[in-house]
Amino acid sequence: MESKKLLILVATMTGTALMAAEDIAEYCSENDIETKIIEIDNTDIKVLTEVKSPVLICSSTYGQGDVPDSAQNFYNKLKELSPNLNHIRYALFGLGDMTYRDTFAYGGKKFTDLLDSLNATKIGDPFYHDASDGTLPEEVAVDWFVNNIKEYI
Numbered sequence: 710m711e712s713k714k715l716l717i718l719v720a721t722m723t724g725t726a727l728m729a730a731e732d733i734a735e736y737c738s739e740n741d742i743e744t745k746i747i748e749i750d751n752t753d754i755k756v757l758t759e760v761k762s763p764v765l766i767c768s769s770t771y772g773q774g775d776v777p778d779s780a781q782n783f784y785n786k787l788k789e790l791s792p793n794l795n796h797i798r799y800a801l802f803g804l805g806d807m808t809y810r811d812t813f814a815y816g817g818k819k820f821t822d823l824l825d826s827l828n829a830t831k832i833g834d835p836f837y838h839d840a841s842d843g844t845l846p847e848e849v850a851v852d853w854f855v856n857n858i859k860e861y862i
C-alpha cells in the first residue's frame with residue numbers, strides 16, 4: 710500500500726504555529742503518515758499548485774488580522790495568480806488571540822477563504838486556537854488532528 714502523505718505549510722511570526730505543526734508531524738511519523746513541513750517564507754506557490762498529498766495549513770495572525778509578514782508574499786501571489794486548486798484537499802489550524810476580538814484568527818481565515826475561492830476542498834473542521842484561553846496550541850493540535858483530520862489523510 711502506498712504510504713499516506715501530508716504537506717504541512719506553516720505561517721508564523723514567533724514560532725508557535727511551527728510548534729503545533731511539529732507535534733502533529735511527530736504524531737504522524739508514529740502513525741505511518743509521511744509529513745513534510747514547509748515554513749512559508751518567500752515560498753513559491755508551486756508547493757500548492759503541484760502538491761499531490763493533502764495539505765495542512767498552520768497560520769497565526771498579525772497586524773490587523775493579517776497573515777504573518779513572512780507569508781504575505783505567498784498569500785498575495787496566490788490571490789493575484791488565482792490558480793485552480795481543485796486538486797487540493799486541505800485542513801486548517803489557525804492561531805489567534807480573542808483579545809483581538811474584531812480580527813480573531815483572521816490569518817487562518819484568510820487562507821481558508823482564499824483556498825475555498827480557488828476550489829480547494831476543506832477536510833474536517835478548521836480549528837482556531839485562542840491564545841487567551843489558557844491552553845497552548847501544541848497541547849490541542851494533536852487531539853484536533855486525530856479527531857477531525859486524520860481519517861481524511
Ligand SMILES: Cc1cc2nc3c(=O)[nH]c(=O)nc-3n(C[C@H](O)[C@H](O)[C@H](O)COP(=O)(O)O)c2cc1C
Pocket residue numbers: 720721722723724725726727769770771772773774775777804805806807809812813814815840
Ligand atoms: C503584534 C501582534 C498582533 C496580533 N494580531 C492579532 C490579530 O489581529 N488577531 C488575532 O486573532 N491574533 C493576533 N495576534 C495573536 C497571535 O496570532 C497569537 O499570539 C499566535 O499564537 C502567535 O503565533 P505565532 O507565534 O505562530 O506567530 C497578534 C499578536 C501580536 C504580537
